[in-house]
Amino acid sequence: GENVEQHPSxxxxxxxxxxxxxxxxxxxxxxxxxxxxxELGKRPQLIIDIRSNVGEKKDQRIAVTLNKTAKHxxxxxxxxxxxxxxxxxxxxxxxxxxxxGAGTILRVKS
Amino acid sequence: xxxxxxxxxHLITATGQRVTLRCSPRSGDLSVYWYQQSLxxxxxxxxxxxxxxxxxxxxxLERFSAQQFPDLHSELNxxxxxxxxxxxxxxxxSEGQGPGNTIYFGEGSWLTVV
Numbered sequence: 464g465e466n467v468e469q470h471p472s473x474x475x476x477x478x479x480x481x482x483x484x485x486x487x488x489x490x491x492x493x494x495x496x497x498x499x500x501x502e503l504g505k506r507p508q509l510i511i512d513i514r515s516n517v518g519e520k521k522d523q524r525i526a527v528t529l530n531k532t533a534k535h536x537x538x539x540x541x542x543x544x545x546x547x548x549x550x551x552x553x554x555x556x557x558x559x560x561x562x563x564g565a566g567t568i569l570r571v572k573s
Numbered sequence: 574x575x576x577x578x579x580x581x582x583h584l585i586t587a588t589g590q591r592v593t594l595r596c597s598p599r600s601g602d603l604s605v606y607w608y609q610q611s612l613x614x615x616x617x618x619x620x621x622x623x624x625x626x627x628x629x630x631x632x633x634l635e636r637f638s639a640q641q642f643p644d645l646h647s648e649l650n651x652x653x654x655x656x657x658x659x660x661x662x663x664x665x666x667s668e669g670q671g672p673g674n675t676i677y678f679g680e681g682s683w684l685t686v687v
Binding site: 493506512559562563565 | 677
């Protein structure tokens, strides 16, 4: 079935350190893998996405890598800041359906 | 502000009742999605409409139904409410319907069933 597994469920890092969140997906997912950030009580917001024709994409301190053979993709945040504290969701698409992982609570300690 | 408007923002109702959540997509977006977010279930995809027609269905209960109107706004109807239906319901919209279209979320409607 359509499933996305996300790890870890919680992650605490010291300000300035890097954070890595990993996701795996089940078979036949489509070519689109976005990441969303959700602050407490607010809506999820897209922070970066990747399509299957590229293996890595960077946007300032955020990068995403995709390994379609292994069916996993990862979010990398460098030089973390307190404002990076939030819940991060990965997602994969099956047809018109975007399925989200369970989320990772990232805490950046200053 | 994503441009996706949801009403009401908060709603408290009793078990067994029926409620309607309303969503207006971003200007120009033809697709509308509904998601349910509860503490133990994360973001669960419910249903998607594109230009008035149902396009994809997730784990939407039979007690729930949705529709998209000619003006592209959408409504999610929740009936015979149970305590477990308490959640944050998000509407999202995108320009197209296929994978790869960025979806933008509204602020959500908090539903509390007592």
